[in-house]
Amino acid sequence: MYDVIVIGAGVIGCSIARELSRYQIKIAVLEKCSDICEGTSKANSGIVHAGYDAKAGSIKSKLNVEGNRMMESLSKDLDIPFHRNGSLVLSFREEEREILEDLLQNGLKNKVPDIRIIKKEEVQHLEPNISEDVVAALYAPTGGIICPFTLNIALAENACTNGVEFFLETEVVNIEKQQRNRSSNYQIQTSNGRFDSRIVINAAGVYADNIHNMVSENKIKIIARKGEYCLFDKNLGSYIKHTLFQTPGKFGKGILVTPTVHGNLMIGPTATDVENKELTTTTQSAMEEIIAKAERSVKHIPKRQIITSFSGLRAHTEGNDFIIGEVVDAPGFIDVAGIESPGLSCTPAIGKFVAELVTDIDIIPLVKKIDFISTRKGIPHIIELPKEERDKLIKETPAYGNVVCRCETITEGEIIDAIQRPIGAKTLDGIKRRTRSGSGRCQAGFCTPKIMEILARELQINLEDISKSSGESNLIIGKNKEIGWMNK
Amino acid sequence: METKELICIGCPLGCMMNVAIEKGQVIKISGNSCQKGEQYAKKEVINPTRIITSTVIVKNGELPMVSVKTSEDIPKDKIKDCMKELKGIIVEAPICIGDIIVRNVLGTNVNVIATKNVRGQN
């Protein structure tokens, strides 16, 4: 019997699990994929919003500003890259100034620090490559960029270090409520056996409605809202410095142009509601749309420098706000659903908020651990280390001197580290999200065979069993002369 | 009389050639720019041959596979049989370029030979 079971090992589920791991309780996280960070958490803007956008008074608005504030110390504790690059909401016509003014007022109500409207000249000074059409902008210095993968992974690793059990490839198929007065418990049937828990936290992303509807008569619906992005070569990382939004208006919500925390340039996302909750495809029309819209913000989008495109699904709700709270007809069952933008920004605040909720509903006693470990050390990025530290590491572990991924300069040592840590990588994509190996300009052309070799060696598995990501995505099907017509 | 069109492969030029054949004999070749083209055309229409390259498994080598080739052309219609002959062959390192991997493959009087040096482990 677990005290708390969290369904979903995305960034929200892992943040909640980590927060609750401060207490002397038994926690498990159930995840249907073979790795953490496989859903919405792996395909989003990687933006830490300042918090002027969410309507004052909404749950979103409160958690966003708080999440933004908490992110700085959290990123230090977890040793992940986070950069307050500041954001600009650009307006392109005089009529749009009013919208900027509304955003400013909303931001002030939300207590967003230091926001102000700046004139064209100051915008140009901040961003020399900005479009000539810009007339003014809302400037929010606290806006930031973060690595969404390592935020998720670091939270999970730290939770794991503090005793949280992770069950991967464990898909929830049914939940039964066993009510005994206030003290209920839940029997969770999964593809990987039965789990019992006093409290269940539903952080299942775009599938949070399925999970909720298993226990409640008050049905909810999560709409998968697809967003497509283009990512550019690192040599464009300094093309702009701030995250550039567009004033929502005649042209729709607009799209953003931003540097990523790793120094790429990124544009997107579109917003299309889709029926299929696995439809992470990109489309020609969306690519054209985001490039055209991005060119409203910056002078010239160098299309030749695109290295990849991708899409993610946001968990949208009709109410347009997060659904966080105990389900009325299911005591001890807490929804954390509809976490769309600015969900990533809210991550630390949601973790804290849900932990308080668990305290409030008072089903299990929460006693703080004395030995909680609040920090986690990331995988060292050898090339960015100071010389002495780098030399010392290579001397101790020579694999740190062997460069495997040329484009991002990632060494064999870093890859082995990614495999050996708590909840280590088992797939090519798992390695990529933890180390950035394969995320550069050649898009894993050179490093794929080498990483396969390292994975097979470290995990002691056959090369045939290595996959790209979750599910059946094996990289090879067999050995030379042992397939197809050769077997006839 | 029968005519066949074919592209010369003797060099990167890739001349388009016309070959006239009568009673199994080449009687006229046009379109080639050199002697090599003529020879190729004659052979290609009457008795096409190819050099086959592949790999075989190496045991105890610093590499898992060694590349191989037929030391000379073999008839084109024997390509797939030749590949099947190579299936399951395992050679022991060290291997040197020119080492015979399969002697007289398919009775063609042609050997399959190694095209790479593979040293033993360590």
Add this chain to the structure above:
Amino acid sequence: MESFDIIIIGGGPAGLAAAVAAKEEGCNSILIIERDKELGGILNQCIHNGFGLHTFREELTGPEYAERYIERVKELNIEYKLNTMVIDINSKKQVTAMNKTEGHFTIQAKAIVLAMGCRERARGALGIPGYRPAGIYSAGTAQRLVNIEGLMPGKEVVILGSGDIGLIMARRMTLEGATVKLVAELMPYSGGLKRNIVQCLDDYQIPLRLSQGTEEYFSCDTLLLSVGLIPENELSQGLGINIEKITSGPIVNDQLETSEEGIFACGNVLHVHDLVDFVSEEASLAGRNAARYVIVSAEMRESLAKINLIELISGKGVRYTVPKYINPIKMDEVVTVRFRVDKVYREGSIRVTFDNNEVWKRRKKIMAPGEMEEVKIKRQDVMSESKLQNITIEIIE
């Protein structure tokens, strides 16, 4: 700091030939830095035959061709480091690299030869929409898996792009047991050599579909992309070397010297070649010139640098030329200018014009973008024209 007269970045066909030529020219302090575990570069995975007709007058496989140069490098006692990645080159000609045994280190060179080769254009750069499943490989990655590791990515294959690597892989996958359903080409002509279309596709009845503007559905478990190669010039860019937009390689003079004095480039890092024989020839020139650069006195270099260079102009039908400049004083007896045409020309002519005077013209049965062309510029012709400023190369239809 350890130092060498010449440091060669890359131990593939270009780096090897450059090293051999530099040594033969009299330079005794040479270091090759190779990132992979063996010398030979991409030739190690090109196990098919067809290499060496020009260089050795016989047909060799890639590994055999490489071995000829590797043997020569060993005979000449040229130093090399394997499994070593160059991280940075600065304008003082200091090369910073990293490996398992020496860690992170910097070495000084008097001259540098860039021979880093190229990488394959990936799916993202083409903007192919859809999911991101397993089984989509660049043709070269698949080639490495099949030929070096002995592993098959799939058994039902579609290949996008009819460049040589794609064609070669169509045959390789077929021979090892797979079924290649189609080779699809975006352009109205194939980018590969004739010989490869015949021997890799026609021999196995693999259909080649050229640009038609139609849509058709093919099921497959493997999609190989052979959609172009890009010279790997990130190190060169860090050095501030001028890059030619069309080739994505450094702009060089007839010595194959880049815009940075004493830094030379050759092989696929300079411009993408079709035949390794020409890479070797070009790299020998770069190696020789690097050796001469090291040997020649600084004053001599300075005086030579002051000469007005002749610019090679890419005229109608010519996409680019390598080299881009000729130094009339320094130039060899004959300078080979390599270029590519912009489309297929049947019965066209190549014309060379010195300023406004036509000096040379030759008819060719066929010219195609997939096959590199060359013209020879003779020193005596250049010298006989006083104040020559431009040499134009163009295609007359």
